Each structure stands twice: as structure tokens, then as C-alpha cells.
Amino acid sequence: MKLVTAIIKPFKLDEVREALSAIGVQGITVTEVKGFGRQKGHTELYRGAEYVVDFLPKVKIEAAIKSEMLDSVIEAIEKSANTGKIGDGKIFVFELEQVYRIRTGETGADAL
């Protein structure tokens, strides 16, 4: 099993969710986050005061999946979250040791 974490542009969230649903991903967790990468931040000017905003708003998606789905999940996210411009985000993949479904006590791939 794998845990896929993707950082994407907020306005791409719906497209990514649809793409993941389409290939059979059962559920995702979404968090609003801030951060910086190569896109860096921007400056804001309030009357005389200029502030550099280092952290831009992004959305973090987490999906726990079966290992054999990994390639299609990566492909789905890459396609749906892509704008071709700097700041599209990144995908991180982790080994997932164990999963439990709280309600039934199911474990492993059954719990996904």
C-alpha cells in the first residue's frame, strides 16, 4: 500500500478529485496549507508598507491506495493538476505500513 501526498494549486482541487474518483480511488483527505517552492511568494503593498508574502496558499491531498494503483494515481494527478506554470506543486509517495477501518476493524487493503 502507498500513501500519496500531493501539493496542488487550490483551484485545481475539483479536477484532481474527479480524476482520482474516475480511476477508483475511494477517498482522499484535503487540507488547506501554505508554503513556498520555486514559485516563491509575492509582495503586498499597504499604503507605505510593503510586505513580502513568502507562503502561498496551496491544497494538500492525501490518498491511501493499493500499490498497483500507484502509476495511474500519479498520472491522474499530474494530468489534472497541471497548468504548465511554475507553482503547480509536487507529489510525494510513501510506503504505507498498515491501515485500519475504525468501524469494522478491517485491516490492510480491505480497509482502503
Add this chain to the structure above:
Amino acid sequence: MKRLLTLLALFSALSVVAAPAIAQDKPAAEAPAAAAPAPATATATAVPAPTPNKGDTAWMLASTALVLLMSVPALALFYGGLVRSKNMLSMLMQVFVTFSLITVLWCIYGYSLAFTEGNAFLGGFDRLFLNGTFDAMKGEFAMGATFSKATPMYELVFVAFQATFAAITCCLILGAVAERMKFSAVLIFMVLWFTFSYAPIAHMVWFWMGPDAYTDPKLVEALNAKAGLLWQWGALDFAGGTVVHINAGVAGLVGAYMVGKRIGYGKEAMSPHNLTMTMIGAAMLWFGWFGFNAGSALEANGAAALAFMNTFLATACAVLSWMFAEWMFKGKPSMLGAASGAVAGLVAITPAAGNVGIAGAFAIGLIVGPLCLWGVNGLKKMLGADDALDVFGVHAVGGIFGALMTGIFNSQSLGGPGLVTDWVTAKVGSNPILDQLWIQAQAVGVTVIWTAVVAFIAFKIADIIVGLRVTEESEREGLDITEHGESAYHM
């Protein structure tokens, strides 16, 4: 607004009946007490005492409520949106409570000090607790003067209208010391500054004996001598360029120096937490300012119409001029810039409102935008103080500019309405522009020095009694929690 009060009691009208000259000899403030009920023996030639016009009264009551709207909520929201979210309630509280505090002080002694006869600098105590404004036993109301002969207004209406001016002026200062000043120190400062700066400046600029007192050329000198110092000099201030904006703006700058910079100023981001509120506040200020400026005509007349239109136009001009200047020099036209331009325009047109013509409103509005933009950028850097919400850069700079421009555009040759050159005949004329400009400059100078000295001493006293600043820890946590035990937002 302006001036004041010969309290000619309604009944005292009767002075007309028998012995006008004698009545005039009485100091105006004593009129109500001295005036006997109208002798029933009035002759057939007796002229009935003029009574307040109901339309005027209705307009002034509405104007008074409009000025209240400018402070709570408009100014509170305008300022509140500009601070960080952790200090939102402290900003709202300071404005709300200062407004209430000054209203109470106004009715106890402030009105009396500002608008009764005393010396050229300060009034007397005839109206302590508004004593004499209403005779409950007889059901009679004292009268105050307007700018037209035989056109009295209920003095209580004038008291209320002026109360809102005193209160909002004090509230304006709060922006300069926002986000770090102790609430208790705010209250102590306000009591002192209001008493020793607002009341005297209001008296100096706006107190006079009223048009009805001027019945004979022989009386003019003596009557003029009873007016406030700057009124005697002939300074024009329609709705409070000196009294309100310069007064508050300079006090704010002194406060910014004395309270010191906010922790992290210039290093950490201190961006406004809600410009939506700031825009709503600015828009309601504009709305309320019609009461402030047009109401200052004290009557629903042509001067009010002129002040209304000028307030409308100059503000719109300043929104555009600030925005385009910002667009040109800073890259983007910002919402905060547009809102700030509106306030700058309103400030600058305040002393000019009923004192200049439409051409003056165009000129003042178009120039004050870029000028105040410089006030909050270049000038602010030069001054080096953390005037948190730019009270000096907008109110003092805009107020000084407006006061000076009033001296220029008042002239009939530049489309202004001119001024009354002789109150006996109510003759209107124009002063030579440079003469009037010089008078305006002197009035500005007196106001700047007076308020700066008083503010310095008042902040010092507050510092000695309770200390001006909250602790560093409190400041970091935010004044909402540490000073007031509440949070503005739970999200």
C-alpha cells in the same frame, strides 16, 4: 458648526420691543438668565421672537446622528480592518469607549469650556452640566445662534451636534497608537487632551457672539473681542480642518513618537486583517460626513447645499487622484488606496466645505490624493514614527492642506462664496487671497503647536500614572485577549 452662541433666549426677543441697545450690552451668555419673560405689555410694534425653523431643526438632528455614525461604527470599522486580527476588538473598544467618554465630558464641562463666553482661549463654566439650556419649570429652551440673523436654533441641538465633533476628533487619534497602547492610558490621555486641546481650539476657532448681537457698528469691536482668538483673526474653518483634523493628526504623531514603535515594526508583516471592513468604514464615513460638513452650515440652506456638493465632489476626486497616483508610482490601484483617498478628500474639504466653490472642491480633491499618498510614504519615512494607521499622514497633512486652500478658494474671484465682511449688515465680500492665506497659515500654526504641546504633556502624565504600553508579551498575544479578555473571531 461653528461658533456660537449668543444665547438669546426665545423670550428675550423681547429686547427688541423696548430697549434693543440695552439688550445688546449684555454679554450674550447671560442673556437667558437676564431675560425676563416677554412683557405682556409689548406694544403693537413688537416683533415676535424668532423661533427655530422646523426644517433646520430636523436637518441638524439628522446631521448629528450622521456624525455619530461616522465614529461608531464607521471609524471603528475603518481602523479595525487595518489592524491585525488579534487587535480588532481593542480598536473597536477604544473608539466606542472614547466616543462615549467624550460625550459625557462634553455634557459635564466640555461644551461650556468650548462655547460660552470666557477669554480668547477658553470659555467659562456657565453651561456646566448643560445648565440653562432647558428651563423645565417654564418648558423653555435656550437658543443658540446660527449664521443668519433672526434664525436661532435650539441650543441643545447645537450641544449635541458639537458633542459628536469633540468625540470623533478624540477617536481619530487612536489610529496612531493602535495595537500597543494600554487601554487605561488611552482613557487618561483622552480626558486630558480633550480638556486642554480640543475644548480650547474649538473655542478659539468657533466661538463668537452670533450674528444677532451685531446690531450696530459701534458694538463690533467689543463683540469681536469676546470671540475666540482665531475667529478674531478671521480664520475660516467650516467644519473642522484645524479643530478636528490638524488637532487630532498632530496629537496622533506625538503619540506615535511617545508610545513607540510596535514590536516588529518594519520587520514583521503587519498587514490589515480585513480590508472589506475598512472599505465599509470608509464608505460610511463618506455618508456620515454629509452631516459633518453640510450640517456645519447649522441651517438647511444654500451653504449646506454647497458644503454637501463639495463634500461629495472633492471626495470622489480624491479617490481617483490617490488611485491613479498609486497606480503610477506603486504599480497597482489598491482598495486601501481608494478608501484612503476618500478619507483624505473628506479631510481636506472639511474646512473648505461651505467656504469654497465647486472649482475649489475639484482642486482640493485632485491635489490632496497624491499629497496624502506622499504623507503615508515619503513623509512617513522621514518622520520615522510608527503612526500605525497614518493619522498624521492623512488627517494632519490633509487638514493643513485643506485649511490653506480654504484661504485661496474662498475668494469670489475663484468661484468661492466669500465671507461676511460686516456682521452688522451681513455684507459678503472677499479678502485678498494672500491675506486670507496668511491668516489660515497662522491658524494652522497655532493649532499645531497647541495640540503638540498638550498631547506631549497628556501622554507624559498617562505614562507616569499607568504607563503607555502594554507588556511585550501582551502585545505579541494581542490586545483583544490581554486587555479585554475576548477574541474577535472564532474560526
